[in-house]
Amino acid sequence: MSVSKGIDPRGPRVGASITAVLLAAVVLLGASTAGLWLLTFIMLSFVLGTLRGAEGSWQGMLFKKFVRPRLSPPGELEDRRPPRFAQGVGLFVTAVGVLLGFFGVLPAVPIAAAVAFVAAALNAVVGLCLGCEMYLLMRRAGLVRA
Amino acid sequence: MLGQVIALVVLVLGTAALGVWWSARQGAVRAPRETPVGVDWASSGIALADRVTFVQFSAEVCAACRSTSRVLGGLTRSAADVGHRELLVDDHLDLVRSLGVLRTPTVLVVDGGGQEVARMSGVVSDTQARQALSRIPAAVAEADGEGQS
Numbered sequence: 001m002s003v004s005k006g007i008d009p010r011g012p013r014v015g016a017s018i019t020a021v022l023l024a025a026v027v028l029l030g031a032s033t034a035g036l037w038l039l040t041f042i043m044l045s046f047v048l049g050t051l052r053g054a055e056g057s058w059q060g061m062l063f064k065k066f067v068r069p070r071l072s073p074p075g076e077l078e079d080r081r082p083p084r085f086a087q088g089v090g091l092f093v094t095a096v097g098v099l100l101g102f103f104g105v106l107p108a109v110p111i112a113a114a115v116a117f118v119a120a121a122l123n124a125v126v127g128l129c130l131g132c133e134m135y136l137l138m139r140r141a142g143l144v145r146a
Numbered sequence: 147m148l149g150q151v152i153a154l155v156v157l158v159l160g161t162a163a164l165g166v167w168w169s170a171r172q173g174a175v176r177a178p179r180e181t182p183v184g185v186d187w188a189s190s191g192i193a194l195a196d197r198v199t200f201v202q203f204s205a206e207v208c209a210a211c212r213s214t215s216r217v218l219g220g221l222t223r224s225a226a227d228v229g230h231r232e233l234l235v236d237d238h239l240d241l242v243r244s245l246g247v248l249r250t251p252t253v254l255v256v257d258g259g260g261q262e263v264a265r266m267s268g269v270v271s272d273t274q275a276r277q278a279l280s281r282i283p284a285a286v287a288e289a290d291g292e293g294q295s
Contacts (some may be wrong), residue, residue, distance in 0.1 A: 009209070024154055027153060027154045027157060028147075028150050028151065079206075081207050082208060085207035110150070110153070114157050121158075122168065126169050129209045131206075131207030131250075132211070132250050132251070135207050135208065135235075136235050136242065136248060136249055137248060137249070140242065146236035
């Protein structure tokens, strides 16, 4: 991994749009085993993104390999911490759905996918930043430490 | 299957509506929040500029804070009596609570007397920052010097 000052801000947004499409597919699959497996796959993708940063997830790799070469260089680079925080939030939401699903509560699968879809789609389309919206609330509630 | 398709359509429409609403709120100049007591900015280590200070609450995981900081910093450099102070919410949780700050970036527009005159939250554009600035009469501050009542 190269030590860079930042990442191309378009990378996480392209990744979020791929994730949003997959989450929409989970909603279509409904409360089913197929939906549970697809959500599990998405959750594992978030594990990768949380550990390695959004640019280290497979969606980030796809962006780097196939999308970025076709774009002009980014106007400015972005800190990698905000998208990584968002990956962690995605991991939490999908993990709740996956756990409940494996304990037999299958309706939790499309519901968790729907919640994650809202965040991923808004991130992709209008640039919603979960770290901006949620970090302070979590901090105030004592859920995270600095 | 029909039920799932309907669910997805509703979800997409709801998300779109949320996106429009969220985008419209970004950086919008709003009225100040009622603060029962005046804030002692100096005791929090915040030196106010003569006319107006943008007090920006930021976090490390907040991407919009960076661009907002650039916009406000640029504006500050073009006017001597306008200041920009950026605080990390982690270091000022008490201030965050007493001022009712819920998200980052939140920018309070504070006049020379320490009174909040407007606030903005979400990414702030140059136009919005200038709009907030226009809420403080420059002429009065310049004519009176420090003689503000």
